[in-house]
Amino acid sequence: MKIILGGMLSVASGKLGGSIYARNHYGAYSRNYAKPTKPLTPTQLNAQDLFRQAMDAWKTLTTDQVKSWHTLASNVPYIDNIGQSMHLTAMNLFVRCNINLQMVGQSIITDAPNFPVFNVIPKFISARITFPSIQWNLDFAPFTTDSNIAYKIFATPALPLTVNFIKNYWRFIDFIPPGTVDEYSVEISYANLFPFLQSNCNVWFKLVPVNVLSGFQQIYLQNLQYIP
Numbered sequence: 192m193k194i195i196l197g198g199m200l201s202v203a204s205g206k207l208g209g210s211i212y213a214r215n216h217y218g219a220y221s222r223n224y225a226k227p228t229k230p231l232t233p234t235q236l237n238a239q240d241l242f243r244q245a246m247d248a249w250k251t252l253t254t255d256q257v258k259s260w261h262t263l264a265s266n267v268p269y270i271d272n273i274g275q276s277m278h279l280t281a282m283n284l285f286v287r288c289n290i291n292l293q294m295v296g297q298s299i300i301t302d303a304p305n306f307p308v309f310n311v312i313p314k315f316i317s318a319r320i321t322f323p324s325i326q327w328n329l330d331f332a333p334f335t336t337d338s339n340i341a342y343k344i345f346a347t348p349a350l351p352l353t354v355n356f357i358k359n360y361w362r363f364i365d366f367i368p369p370g371t372v373d374e375y376s377v378e379i380s381y382a383n384l385f386p387f388l389q390s391n392c393n394v395w396f397k398l399v400p401v402n403v404l405s406g407f408q409q410i411y412l413q414n415l416q417y418i419p
Contacts, residue, residue, distance in 0.1 A: 394415065
């Protein structure tokens, strides 16, 4: 049940006790808090664990280490998973970089990296991810085999051909280790998350480069596979 508030309580927001306070276009209101009943997926649980580990590491930093991350965050923009560039707070930058590192099999770093570490321009070639049993070969270019660059692999479920807005469908499925060349099969990792493939659909894939010395990302590569 929603209760319209007035007077001094018109600016209340957030959770207090068993109530949620918020605003919409009608004004301020409150409602009873209902604990979510839908269990978290393994992907969501893993994301929470990566975030928790990064936050725990942030709390152990020395004053000088925190200052170095503040300096880095104020001077160097971060590129997110959809290619947008932004300046983050020191804590958010630390957390995002270290989540990236964990996602590509690397350890958490505590010292802020030097700018040249993630400002190199790598040499690019073509790359291919495959589904051997059904003979999918999906090429990405440009692609780098730089020994300091790993790739986060995101994919969508099989989507109808009419679906063009795919932002909310991306799921992390695997990563390509640094220096990997030639072909990389994602068949098993894809099937673990999306076990069923429907016909006459598209499956989208996205590769996000991550520098393993810093956790910074570069602009992603994207392609799709049609399922007849």
